[in-house]
Amino acid sequence: MTASSQPTDSQSTDSQEINLEDFETKHRSGTWLNRLVFSLSVFLAIAHIYINTIATLPELWVSAFHFAGFGALCALLVPAHPKWRDSKVAMFFDGALVLTLIGMVLYIIFFEDALYARGVTFNNADWVVSSVAVLLSLELIRRTSGWFIPLLILVALSYVVVWGKWLGGIFNFPGLSLETLLYRSFFSTDGMFGSISRISWSFVFMFILFGAFLVKSGAGDFIINLSRSLASKMIGGPGFVAVLGSGLMGSVSGSSVANTVSTGVITIPLMRKAGFPARFSAGIEAAASTGGQLMPPVMGAGAFIMASYTQVSYVTIISVAAIPALLYFLSVGFFVRVEAKRSKVIATENDDAVVVSNVLKEGWHHVIPLGILVTLLIQGFTPTYAAGLGIISVIAASFLSKKHRMGPAAIVDAMAQGAKNMSTTAVLLVGIGLVVNVISTTGVGNTFSLLISDWAGGSLFFTIVLVAIASLVLGMGLPVTASYIVLGTLSAPALFNLIAESQLLEMMASGSLPEAASAVFMLVDPSALATLAQGMPMEQAEALLAQVPNDFKGMLMDQALGAQSVAMILVTAHMIIFWLSQDSNVTPPVCLTAFAAAAIAKTPPMLTGMTAWKLAKGLYIVPLLMAYTPLIGGDPETLLRLTFFAIFGMYALVAAMEGYLEDKLSIMPRVVMLVASIMMLWPNLDLWIQCIGLVLFIGLFVIGNKSYKKSM
Structure with missing residues (x-):
């Protein structure tokens, strides 16, 4: 059996996979419907190629068409309930859903200008269409990805309108009217048809x-x-x-x-x-x-x-x-x-x-x-x-x-x-746009970032741990891409600030802070300028940086680190979150990738998940290297050194975990191997320390190889 002979429809999402071919052939066995699905699929492909290469259409129209087209495809492929399958009631319901989606697109195209002519005041039709569009998004996501994401969207939307005002403390939100929320969710380019939808259709x-x-x-x-x-x-x-x-x-x-x-x-x-x-x-x-x-x-x-x-x-x-x-x-x-x-x-x-x-x-x-x-x-x-x-x-x-x-x-x-x-990716990303809109509208993203920093006590390591835990929890119900979008919106600012501040503190401690950046500290403590030029203890640098108002920290980072470095730090923060978002694929209790492999190997799913989790340890080690070293955006010489020692360091760590290298490792060689891995992976150690770790690894490797050959 070859790879191409396998169904590839499951490539449509990245965690909550749906075998669309199975739905098409079993759940929807009527040949006329199969021909309709095929024709609609081809039409959507041609239309999107045209949109992305030739057409110059308003992005709101394109996003609405994108959602309606793939929403209709999902409605035809995936029944509202498995028991309904080919019942006439289900087909009638799905037909009405498809027609409603078409009507939604036509309404945006022909009546959007009328809404602005009324001063963005809703009439009855605006209320109905926008409300139904949001409900359709929830229903289509429920069909393809389960209940978790629709419930998450409902919680987010109700926070804006209903219960945000009831909360005390930093999460209190005065609230918006339902009309404003529906406008931002449906008619603007911030909600369903915002940047996430634009990325989806392009x-x-x-x-x-x-x-x-x-x-x-x-x-x-x-x-x-x-x-x-x-x-x-x-x-x-x-x-x-x-x-x-x-x-x-x-x-x-x-x-x-x-x-x-x-x-x-x-x-x-x-x-x-x-x-x-x-x-x-x-x-x-x-x-x-x-x-x-x-x-x-x-x-x-x-x-x-x-x-x-x-x-x-x-x-x-x-x-x-x-x-x-x-x-x-x-x-x-x-x-x-x-x-x-x-x-x-x-x-x-x-x-x-x-x-x-x-x-x-x-x-x-x-x-x-x-x-x-x-x-x-x-x-x-x-x-x-x-x-x-x-x-x-x-x-x-x-x-x-x-x-x-x-x-x-x-x-x-x-x-x-x-x-x-x-199809399933499209409706999912459009729906996630509703959550992203709530996060940006309410400022919850900044609040959550501050909360993470507070919980972690300003520690970059514990911040990464908290993000990893959050990604695992979200990954139980969200596909990887959706989990990254939500986590990136919520926690990337906190991670970015901590990584940037750690690099800034190193410059302050070493006395390598540029003169233009040092001038910012005149607003805080002019007497510290002389000490900054020579370098200062890390504790003193932390205390001095803590006195800088938040409004000036962005300018300080730009002047000290440079625009290019700041951009790479932002990429590093997002890359760490993206990597950590993958862990739900291989981490029990919900690890669909491991479960799929277990089905092929005929092994216990949960035990297979534990094995996959152990084998995927790079998902945690590499993000730590990103955070504490210039693995993202470093100069070629630095990258070469980092990569060289990271390769041998991870090999040593694997040997220490498994108790085996070229031959079985007893307790003492296993401890030595662990020490060698730390010496090669720990950030910012002197070159001679890393070389000692490499020598220890090579020595045990050679000894084990000789022992292995004798036993063969």
């Missing part, structure tokens, strides 16, 4: 469509076969096939569960056959597939949303994300090697079909679209333009293959598949 859709074309062209088979050809002869080769294949596939699909489903059906049986334990095989696939969303160039929807939040270019985002992603996949690979040694997994021989030369000969053309995509992005073209040309290049490159040439039928199928892949 960047996210175009790249999901690009991924659908790649899969249709046979790229999935090529990725798996290339991974097998490169890794199968290594010690623990099938495990490395899972790591490579999931990383490459995830860079296209951006969906962890879809990654597991499409690659796991091949890699998990391969690992089992080679001698890996079943639960370990499933855990490796889940951990590797989770990393797919961290791998450039796509990174799910997160990279596009991050670029929008930080106002840093998409190219910069994916370029600084590359090294952290590499470190994560290496950390998973280290677990593979250690387990392969322990389980005496031997290298396997390739058959002719997966020899590197044969794989490249048959599928080298699949590299062309990715090369064109990355080149266009680097050259400064917009992501939507790059994705559009990338789709054209997929079609053109397919004619270099004899097996997967994309004629008109294949092109239409790919467009339909891409639209179906997008």
